[in-house]
Every structure is written in C-alpha cells, then in structure tokens.
Amino acid sequence: MELDRRKRQVLRAIVEDYVASAEPIGSRTLARTLGLGVSSATIRNEMADLEALGLLDKPHTSAGRVPSDRGYRLYVDELMEPRPVEAEAFRRMRLMYLRRVREMDYLVAQTLKLLSAAGDFLAVGLGPGARTARLRRLDALEAGEGQVALVLVTDHFVQHRLVEMPDGMDAGGLQRSLLVLSHELQGVGLERITRSMLESVAREIKGRMREELLSFLHDCLSDSEEQVRIVGTSRFLAQPEFREPERIREAVQLIEQSGALQELLLEASGRGGVSVRIGGETSLPETRELSIVALGIERQGELVARFGLVGPKRMDYAKALALAEEVLRGLEQAIS
Amino acid sequence: MELDRRKRQVLRAIVEDYVASAEPIGSRTLARTLGLGVSSATIRNEMADLEALGLLDKPHTSAGRVPSDRGYRLYVDELMEPRPVEAEAFRRMRLMYLRRVREMDYLVAQTLKLLSAAGDFLAVGLGPGARTARLRRLDALEAGEGQVALVLVTDHFVQHRLVEMPDGMDAGGLQRSLLVLSHELQGVGLERITRSMLESVAREIKGRMREELLSFLHDCLSDSEEQVRIVGTSRFLAQPEFREPERIREAVQLIEQSGALQELLLEASGRGGVSVRIGGETSLPETRELSIVALGIERQGELVARFGLVGPKRMDYAKALALAEEVLRGLEQAIS
DNA sequence: CGGTAGCACTCTCATACGATGAGTGCTAAA
DNA sequence: TTTAGCACTCATCGTATGAGAGTGCTACCG
Numbered sequence: 087m088e089l090d091r092r093k094r095q096v097l098r099a100i101v102e103d104y105v106a107s108a109e110p111i112g113s114r115t116l117a118r119t120l121g122l123g124v125s126s127a128t129i130r131n132e133m134a135d136l137e138a139l140g141l142l143d144k145p146h147t148s149a150g151r152v153p154s155d156r157g158y159r160l161y162v163d164e165l166m167e168p169r170p171v172e173a174e175a176f177r178r179m180r181l182m183y184l185r186r187v188r189e190m191d192y193l194v195a196q197t198l199k200l201l202s203a204a205g206d207f208l209a210v211g212l213g214p215g216a217r218t219a220r221l222r223r224l225d226a227l228e229a230g231e232g233q234v235a236l237v238l239v240t241d242h243f244v245q246h247r248l249v250e251m252p253d254g255m256d257a258g259g260l261q262r263s264l265l266v267l268s269h270e271l272q273g274v275g276l277e278r279i280t281r282s283m284l285e286s287v288a289r290e291i292k293g294r295m296r297e298e299l300l301s302f303l304h305d306c307l308s309d310s311e312e313q314v315r316i317v318g319t320s321r322f323l324a325q326p327e328f329r330e331p332e333r334i335r336e337a338v339q340l341i342e343q344s345g346a347l348q349e350l351l352l353e354a355s356g357r358g359g360v361s362v363r364i365g366g367e368t369s370l371p372e373t374r375e376l377s378i379v380a381l382g383i384e385r386q387g388e389l390v391a392r393f394g395l396v397g398p399k400r401m402d403y404a405k406a407l408a409l410a411e412e413v414l415r416g417l418e419q420a421i422s
Numbered sequence: 423m424e425l426d427r428r429k430r431q432v433l434r435a436i437v438e439d440y441v442a443s444a445e446p447i448g449s450r451t452l453a454r455t456l457g458l459g460v461s462s463a464t465i466r467n468e469m470a471d472l473e474a475l476g477l478l479d480k481p482h483t484s485a486g487r488v489p490s491d492r493g494y495r496l497y498v499d500e501l502m503e504p505r506p507v508e509a510e511a512f513r514r515m516r517l518m519y520l521r522r523v524r525e526m527d528y529l530v531a532q533t534l535k536l537l538s539a540a541g542d543f544l545a546v547g548l549g550p551g552a553r554t555a556r557l558r559r560l561d562a563l564e565a566g567e568g569q570v571a572l573v574l575v576t577d578h579f580v581q582h583r584l585v586e587m588p589d590g591m592d593a594g595g596l597q598r599s600l601l602v603l604s605h606e607l608q609g610v611g612l613e614r615i616t617r618s619m620l621e622s623v624a625r626e627i628k629g630r631m632r633e634e635l636l637s638f639l640h641d642c643l644s645d646s647e648e649q650v651r652i653v654g655t656s657r658f659l660a661q662p663e664f665r666e667p668e669r670i671r672e673a674v675q676l677i678e679q680s681g682a683l684q685e686l687l688l689e690a691s692g693r694g695g696v697s698v699r700i701g702g703e704t705s706l707p708e709t710r711e712l713s714i715v716a717l718g719i720e721r722q723g724e725l726v727a728r729f730g731l732v733g734p735k736r737m738d739y740a741k742a743l744a745l746a747e748e749v750l751r752g753l754e755q756a757i758s
Numbered sequence: 759c760g761g762t763a764g765c766a767c768t769c770t771c772a773t774a775c776g777a778t779g780a781g782t783g784c785t786a787a788a
Numbered sequence: 789t790t791t792a793g794c795a796c797t798c799a800t801c802g803t804a805t806g807a808g809a810g811t812g813c814t815a816c817c818g
Contacts, residue, residue, distance in 0.1 A: 112810050125762055130811070148769045148810045186634050188569055189584035222565040229558040229575045230608070233524055237573060237582070239565045244582040248525035248575070272566070298522050320678040323671070331667045335659065338674070342656040448781050463791055466782070484781045484798045 089139075095120065096132045097141055098165040101153045105400050108326040110150035155365040155399070158377070162362055162403050169404040171412045175204045183416035190214050190242040190391055193420075194315060197393060197413055202318030205405055206325060207395040208341070210351050214242050214390040215312035216276040224268040228257040236264075236299065238306050240276060242390060242421075245306045249298050263290055276307055314348040316341055327375070327398040346372040347396070354380035355392035360410045365399045375399065379406035381414045385421055425475075431456065432468045433477055434501040437489045441736050444662040446486030491701040491735070494713070498698055498739050505740045507748045511540040519752035526550050526578040526727055529756075530651060533729065533749055538654030541741055542661060543731040544677070546687050550578050550726040551648035552612040560604040564593040572600075572635065574642050576612060578726060578757075583638045588630050599626055612643055650684040652677055663711070663734040672708075682708040683732070690716035691728035696746045701735045711735060715742035717750045721757055 089097070099120050100111045113133060117126040133151050136142045141157035153161065170176070182196055194211040201209035219240035227235040229248070234257050238245045251257060267287040271279060284303050288296050319341055328334045340346055350373050354363045360381045366374045377399045383391040393413060395406040425433070435456050436447045449469060453462040469487050472478045477493035489497065506512070514536055523529060530547040537545040555576035563571040565584070570593050574581045587593060603623040607615060620639050624632050655677055664670045676682055686709050690699045696717045702710045713735045719727040729749060731742040 110810090114810075126810095127762055127764095127812095128760085131761085134812080144811090146769060147812095148767085148808095150810065185637075186586040186588070186630055187583060188586045189582075192583060222567075222569070223563055223571070225563055227559055227561055227573065227575055229577070231558075231577065233558070233577070235559070235573070235575045235580050237563065237571070237580075239563055239571045239584070241565075241567065241569070242584065244571050244573075244584050246525075246573070246580040246582060247523060247528060248578065248580050250522045250524045252522070294522055301521075320671075320675045323674055329667060331665060331670060334667060334670050334674075335656075338659055338670075339656045446781090450781075461791055462781095463793095464789085467790085470783080480782090482798060483783095484779095484796085486781065 092122070093132055093136060094165060095122070096129065097136055097153070097157060098161060100133075100142065100151060101157065101161040101165070104152060105402060108400060110145055110152050112150035115150075153399075155367060158364045158399055158403070159367070162364070162407075166404050169408050171408045172204065175200060175409070176412065179412055179416050183420040185420075188242060188421065189244065193417065194391055194393075197417065198315055198317040201393065201395060201409055201413070202321070204409055205395070205402060206321045207318060207397050207401065207406060208322040208347075209317045210347055210394045210396060211315045211317075212312055212348065212351055212355075212392040213315075216307050217312070218388045218390055219243060219276045220273050221268070221271045221276060221279065222273075224264045224271070226257065226261040226264050228261070234260065236302050238303070245302075247298075247302045247305075249295070249302075252294050255293075255295055260291060260295065263287070279307060312348070314344050314351060316344060316347065322397070325398055327400065340372055346370055347394075350376075350378055350396070351380060351392055351394045354378045354394060355382035355389070356380075358382040358384045358389060360407065360414055362403065362407070377401055377403075379403065379410050381410045383414065383417050383421070385418070390421070391417065428458070429468055429472060430501060431458070432465065433472055433489070433493060434497060436469075436478065436487060437493065437497045437501070440488060441738060444736060446481055446488050448486035451486075489735075491703060494700045494735060494739070495703070498700070498743075502740050505744050507744045508540065511536060511745070512748065515748055515752050519756040521756075524578060524757060525580065529753065530727055530729075533753065534651055534653040537729065537731060537745060537749070538657070540745055541731070541738060542657045543654060543733050543737065543742060544658040545653045546683055546730045546732060547651045547653075548648055548684065548687055548691075548728045549651075552643050553648070554724045554726055555579060555612045556609050557604070557607045557612060557615065558609075560600045560607070562593065562597040562600050564597070570596065572638050574639070581638075581642045583634075583641075585631070585634050585638075591629075591631055596627060596631065599623070615643060648684070650680050650687060652680060652683065658733070661734055663736065676708055682706055683730075686712075686714055686732070687716060687728055687730045690714045690730060691718035691725070692716075694718040694720040694725060696743065696750055698739065698743070713737055713739075715739065715746050717746045719750065719753050719757070721754070726757070727753065 096116070099116060103111050103119070113126040113129040117124060117129045133142060137144065137151065141154055141160060142151040143154045144151060178200055187193060190213040194213045198209045198211045201207065219242060221240055223239040225237045227237060229235050232251045234249055234251050236247045236249060284300060288299055291299060323334060323337055328337055349370055350368055353368060354361055360379065362377065362379050364377045375398065376396055378394045378396045380392065380394040382389045395409065432452070435452060439447050439455070449462040449465040453460060453465045469478060473480065473487065477490055477496060478487040479490045480487055518532055526549040530549045534545045534547045537543065555578060557576055559575040561573045563573060565571050568587045570585055570587050572583045572585060620636060624635055627635060659670060659673060664673055685706055686704055689704060690697055696715065698713065698715050700713045711734065712732055714730045714732045716728065716730040718725045731745065
C-alpha cells in the first residue's frame, strides 16, 4: 500500500523530531511545527493510520508516538534527504587517503578516529586479519645485545615480536632460514599455512627460539584474526538512551566484550558497499535496540576492512550514511 | 598517639566488612560479628574515638561508619594481613615470565590480561615509549608488488609501517640509506633524536617516500610516547560505587580520555617498586574517589613499564598488593 | 467525506507525607 | 569502664494526589 503525501510528511517529521529530541512526538506539537494548516486532530488520525501500518509505536497510551523499526526503514529508504559530509571532516579524510600508507591496521585506526570525531556514533572497525592476507616476507632482524626482531609482512599488515636470543645462537642463520621459508611461502594466503608447514620449516631452528618462533607465527595466524577496534565510547554513552544505569551497564559490557559488536559488524558489512541495519533487523538479540551503518572495503573482490557507525535506533542516519559513503570512496580509491 | 589493641581490631573489622559489603557498618552488627564479649554501646564509643582521630567517616548522622582515607592508609600500612596470589593466577604469571619475549608492549598487554582477570580492578599499564628506548635498527623490508615495510627496532619495542613505493623507486637504495642511518644512531636514546637529524638523513630519499618516512619516524618518536592501556572496564564499573548514572558517566569519561588515569599511574608508580595511593592522597581531583596500587618495573635504573590496579577506595588492597608484588618480581627477573 | 472542536479518559511524573528502621549520642546506673 | 535505655536523626519506601501531556472518540461543519 502506498502512503499519501501527507502521511509521508508526518512520518518524516516524526522521525526527524524524534532523532533531534529523543522525546516521543505528540500530535499537538507536530501540528504546530509541521505548518500545514491542519489541526492536531487531523494529525492524530494520520498517526493512528501510520501506527496501524506498523510504522509508529506508542511507548504507552498517553505518550506521543515514536518510529518503529519499519518506520525508520521507510525513512531511510525513501524519505530521508541525503546530505554531504561536513567540510572539515571531508577535508581530513581526503588528506589521509592521499597518503601512501598501505597498512590496513593503521588506516583502520586513523579512519575510526575521524569517524568518531564526526558524530555521536560508536565507530567500530575491523582490519583484514589473517583471512585475506598473503605472506610477503618473514625475517629476523638482528638488533644487538642478543636480541632479534621477528617480523612477518603480508600485503596489508605487519606483525613483529622482539625476542632474546638464546646464548650461542646465530642470528644470521636464523635469518637465512626464515628467508628461505619466506621465499617458499611467498604469496600464500595466511589461512592456508598450516601448523605442519611451519614446523617443518622451523625444524632446523633449535631450543627455546623454536618455541618462540612457533608461538609468534601461531599468533600471527590466529590471534591477529580480526580483533574489532572500537572508538567513541563516551559520546555514544552520553546519549539519552543510556540514561538508566542498567542500560549503561549493558552497553559497556557489549563494548568491552566486543564479540556481539563484531558479529553485528560482520553481518551488516556483509558483501561490501554501504548498508544499514535497524534495530531488530539483525539476528543478534544484544543489539536489538541499536542500529548500524556499515561498510565493507573491497580490494580485488575481497573484503579487506569493515567499518560500522553504531548508535541507538534514533541515530542520525543521513550523517552516518554520508560519512560511510565518503570512507568507502576514499579508501577503495586509496588502496586500489 | 597509639591505638590500643581493641581500637585496631575495630578499625580493621570496619575496613574489611566495608570492603566486602559496600554498606556502612553499624555498631550493632559489628558488636555481633566481632565476637568480643562487648556490647554495641562500647563499640559506639570506640567508633566515636576513631572518628575523632580522623580514621572513620559518617556518610550522614544515622548511617554506620565508613573508613576515611587515613583509615584505609592505617589499615594498609599496619593492620592488613598479607595474602599470597591465588594459585591459578600465580601459575599463569610464572609461565608467561619464563618466556623469552623482550617486547614490552607485548609483555604489558599480556600482564594486563592476567591482572584484570584476577579481580574487579581496572588494570592500567604503560610501556616504555620513546622516553627510555634506544634505537637498535632502522630498516626497509621489500615486500613485493611495490610495497615496502619500514621497521624501527629499539631495545624494547618495534614499530612498523607498510608503505607503497612510488613508481621507479629502488627498495634496495632505500634500505641502504636506512641501514647507514641505523648504524650512525645505533644505541642513541629515541628522545635525543631530533627532527633535523632525521631530515638530514632522509635527504637522499626523494618525493612522497620521504614524506612518509618522516611521518613514520615522527610517529615513532612522539605518538608511541606512552599510550596507557586499560583493561577490565566492565568489571570495574559493575561495582556498587558506580550505581548512580552520574558516577558511571564520570568513570567512563575518565577511562576513555585516559589522560587522568595516565597521570595517576605516572604519579603513583613514581620511583619503581610497589606503592599505594588512596583517594585524596593523589593530587588529581578526578581520581579522588579512587585508589591505585601501582608498580614500576626497573631495568638498569630506568623505568621501562608501569602498571596500576585501580579500584574504588573500597578495594581489596591485600589482593592487589599481592598481584603487584608478583608482577614486579616476575617481570624484573624476566627482563634482567 | 475529509477536517475540526470538544471532551472524557489514560498514563507518567513530580511532590508531599507518613511510617519504618537503622543507627547515633548521651545519660545514668552497674 | 561498660552497659542499658532512650530520644533523636536521617534515608528509604510506599502511597496518595495533582498537574500535564496526549489519545481516541463522537458529533458537527463546509
């Protein structure tokens, strides 16, 4: 069923007023601010219809109306006016994506800073991890005083560990072994490197150094496996949705044990590009009261980074979408 | 003035009951639990004396008593029974410090995990940063497909950045330049390396790569300059001190903009070893309601890492102190 | 038939009030 | 020095009450 022009106007005004004020919207105020020449009773009728269509909710009998998930969805898909990113944020993004850094962790961290500074969102981001990385180099850099830095380089991240050499061990030999291995595994996806491949290579390395090397490589292959980064907690928590201590506590827990947020990000950033999940549209019960504007950065058909702007359902979708589009454009161009 | 035996017993019981229950302690309950054969009136008199000495406070006329800062201090210095670390935490620490990793960031991160898992504390930690680090090596590792990994190694951390080479640039040449520089600056403290020294060296490197290199080195010298790590937020915030939303909000802000926590840690870990700051004993107004058990790890007379266990003043000092002593022992031995 | 005025009704929120209960300080007696 | 007893102080909690905002419905108007 199609909504007539006035119903759309009413829904849009309710969403936007509610986003701005966080208070349920009543027919009286709406009749005034909307500035059509109609009375509150007329608005009430329209509201009742919109509620019957499942686009509005009532917190209780005598509060005003609040958009439902479907109401927000309709607003995002059809009613919302696109809006460009603010000039300052735009400038800083451009500047950053002009640089030649190719390290995803760094780019993710920097992007998150920009995103969280640009609004009240919780900015979450995920680098490529081991899943899509290809090995480029494995090296051992002698660093004096019996120490050596193990370094693993892939096409979009670097991992390292500084280790004490056992007495009498030869750094040069270690380096040569690793470079041979490095050569053999050049270009191989990290997730395809198995424990036995590593062990066979480390065969000629003895004692504790062998253990540390294997532990390091194991961490590179698994632990680096996607650890979601989160920025902007306090502005996020400052929103009126988290007025009650119970809500704050839930949110803090959600953020600290980050698993659910990571799930949400993975689910929402799905197949690249920009997408929006509103409230219960996600399958995760923990985030049913939140929305996310997510994006996945593609490179040669693979997702190498994901970002999300998380807020209460009453978030500024237009702003979040504008930011997301801009990051998508900037980053994909930068790393292409 | 000296406290008699019974006053000390009373103070100790009040601190320990209050730590356990978070409720002000009344004379009636105390008379019962203390199990001396005295009545509540007697206890009331003792309490009145302790209050006059500034060791107890009253939240309001008809609540029970609560330890004051000076009360906690006396408890920590003289009344508290030392307690060993729990077996499981002890085992995991030993295991970790037996390894040969010398990378402070890694050790700090791992230690914080253990610390925050062992109690309701907020565990904060600070690596060495540029302040005490000496340059060991500066290198550029070719990584195929026109990318190169810039690596800076010091005696206790490694920094890296993956960068796209401008067309036609020679990775070998870049590496040679850096190794020369590396040789010249070998062993020099990072904080003594000036911008002009870097620029003179980077002179032979041209164009965008020069910019990226300088930006990378600049970040290594300043940005890495001590960024405090914080673990255990949600267990910390779950404590009854943060029941009111206002308090939670303050705490979240304190944690997220971490500046004050860092100050607190720096101040408290002062000259190495283990130390305790209780409430207003610190000069920072933001943390007047918190306590910290802090430790500084020394190596060759320099502080290379600091840790703090932060809690409400009503924290378990015995447990925190035991953990701190253990970390101090383990880490200093490991890196000596 | 869409729009409007009017009105009864519902529900939240803030405030006031009194009862309750825990705890104190003081006094007088053991 | 200790204890019993008692008056007093506060915070807390449940209840009552009124104000305010908003709705739904009905009757009426153009």
